[in-house]
């Protein structure tokens with residue numbers, strides 16, 4: 719998940735970038751509206767976090783210009799100004815959500831999860847983690863561009879892990895994915911499927927969190 723952070727406050731930008739990395743997001747930072755518009759067009763991120771108060775173009779106008787170009791990348795506005803007006807103008811201009819500064823990181827992450835879920839149910843449903851790309855619409859997985867043969871259970875497990883990149887999925891959660899296919903599942907079924915996935919994806923891709931479960935992380 720690639721995030722473009724548009725924020726001219728260097729201290730805040732680097733703190734946010736680090737926090738996003740720890741959550742498994744990959745984040746690039748730009749400090750001006752012009753740079754934001756350029757990057758959104760040339761190297762489209764999955765989500766934009768856009769500060770309203772920028773040194774060159776107001777965040778609202780950045781947003782308007784992006785939407786005029788029919789680019790529908792989800793945008794989360796950050797506003798230092800607490801006036802309701804800004805929020806309404808922002809949402810009218812095509813923002814998907816907003817957060818008033820100061821905010822808690824946990825609040826930001828919660829909003830990002832909502833936007834991510836929305837992404838995953840829309841037309842552009844691809845999750846990329848390292849060399850692995852999972853296409854939710856096509857139910858397919860590719861490693862370095864080569865499509866892999868996965869069983870339905872392997873696919874469901876991998877999808878669950880990749881949708882929650884950077885976060886541990888407990889054994890219980892993952893097993894419930896297997897059970898949801900309506901068959902009896904042997905006690906070691908999860909390990910067996912993970913073993914098969916590792917053969918196909920390489921041993922490093924899925925990490926074991928001993929006594930808890932498994933996770934995948936952005937490299």
Ligand code: CA
Nearest residue numbers: 726769771772
């Ligand atoms: Ca600012």
